[in-house]
Amino acid sequence: MELATMSNRRWNFPVVVICTRTGKSYTVGTTKEALDMLLNAWPVAEGKAFMMALQICADVESGIRQPREARNSFLAAAKEAGVPIETTMAG
Numbered sequence: 001m002e003l004a005t006m007s008n009r010r011w012n013f014p015v016v017v018i019c020t021r022t023g024k025s026y027t028v029g030t031t032k033e034a035l036d037m038l039l040n041a042w043p044v045a046e047g048k049a050f051m052m053a054l055q056i057c058a059d060v061e062s063g064i065r066q067p068r069e070a071r072n073s074f075l076a077a078a079k080e081a082g083v084p085i086e087t088t089m090a091g
Helices: 003-007 031-040 048-061 067-081
Strands: 010-018 025-030 085-087
Touching: 010 031, 010 067, 025 031, 031 048, 031 067, 048 067, 067 085
Parallel strands: none
Antiparallel strands: 010 025, 010 085
16 A cells, blocks of 8 residues: 555544534544644644644554544543534544
């Protein structure tokens, strides 16, 4: 499998993130979308789960880890930061 296709592989269960400021919802269904959100739209830029999620998402993008791990770390970062989420399946 090529790395390019791996980075865009859909998560089995997307995560819906609710922006507390605007009330808008964003569906995160790939590791790339999670990484983009963590880097560009996350309310905090610190915390153990946040740093772990950045590392795990980068590892998935590099083909070192599985998308499931990125999803789980993203959920942990959301919980740590108090970011409201909705899932179709618990992490």
